[in-house]
Amino acid sequence: MRIEVNGTPRDIAAATVADALSELGWGEARVATALNGDFLPAASRPMQALRDGDRLEVLAPMQGG
Template sequence: MKLQLNGAPLDSDAPTLAALLEAEGFGGAKVATAVNGSFIPASLRASHHLSSGDSIEVLAPMQGG
């Protein structure tokens, strides 16, 4: 299916957000995720099914002061 990951086009057959994160190298990383502009908490990623055309944002926390 065709997705957008952080603004870049991506073809993936990952059925869930958790599977997509694992396939794209984010597995185990502390990140924030949103699908189509809606925040998806880590506890719901495995049950959040993706659909063709979804736009996924993955953001890593930044340190600093």
Template sequence: MHITVNATPHDIAAETLAAALEELGYANPAIATALNGRFVPKPERATTVLGDGDRLEVLTPMQGG
């Protein structure tokens, strides 16, 4: 399936948001996700089904001073 992650196209085999995050290497538990502009809380990722052409945004925390 073809999706866009943070404005970069990807072809993935995963069917759910949780599986896609694992396939794409997002191991950090402290991330925020939005699918097609809608925030998806962590408990809903395993049941959120992806579709061809979906747009996924993944935000990770940044450290700085």
């Protein structure tokens, strides 16, 4: 299926947000996610199905001052 990840179209095989994060290399990373503009808690990722055309935003925490 084709989804948009951080503004870039991507073809993925994953069916859920958790699987997509693993497929895209963020499987063990501590990140924040939003699906179609709505915050998605980490606990919901394994159950959240993806559909063709979804927009997934993945944000990693930044350090600094």
